[in-house]
Amino acid sequence: RTKVVIGGIPVERLSAGEWCEQLLSDWRAIGSGHGRPKVVTTANGQVVSLFATDPVYRKAVLAADHVAADGMSVVKASRWRGREAIPERVSTTDWFHDAARAASEHGLKFYMIGATEEANERAVARVREMYPKLQVVGRRNGYFKDEEIPAIAEQVAASGADVLWLAVGNPRQVVVAHRFKTLLPRVTWVRTCGGLFDFLAG
Ligand code: UDP
DSSP states (O other), rough: OOOOEEEEEEEEEEOOOHHHHHHHHHHHHHTOOOOOOOOEEEEEEEHHHHHHHHHHHHHHHTSEEEEEOSSHHHHHHHHHTGGGOOSSOOOOHHHHHHHHHHHHHHTTTTEESOOOHHHHHHHHHHHHHOOTTOEEEHHHHHHHOOOGGHHHHHHHHTTTTEEEEEEEEHHHHHHHHHHHHHHHHTTTTTETTTTTTHHHOO
């Protein structure tokens, strides 16, 4: 089995490298007209706790196509399952760099939504500096109303983005990720990313 259930959440048993392979194969599938966009989110202690208490959030997490083990507590819990253990913690702030390198090499385009305007702008500038070959085709802050989502999705679609990095705070970001996925048939992944922009902005 490829997943292990932790606190009710089916978490993928993938290493950082395998996550990159998954992204690339999903991207190729979309490119050849066979694939469907995915919501990819993460689990850590906070997520497990919210999942237990917030039914809307629970439904959104269960509807995600993949869940990555972002927190060490989730990896440790999986070790009780012996051979079903998750191979390693894949924190978004680390894995983002793996994804950025893979995207630079293969030509996947990133769109980055989340955090305050200042943090988002600074984070994207840092990313462009670190990965000059990476195509970051759009960015915006993470403060918008549900009614604005269709207009924002139109901009994302027009940019030709392959990966939409989305950080608008939990629990809302997983629900919003599904709305974007529905509106973006050519995007490979809507990937929730929590505090990534603040982390990158430093
Ligand atoms: N955030 C956002 N829009 C919102 C709420 C939060 O862009 O409406 C951003 C916030 O600026 C931060 C990230 O989402 O960069 C994570 O926010 P927070 O720490 O509140 O959420 P958590 O870490 O608990 O998911």
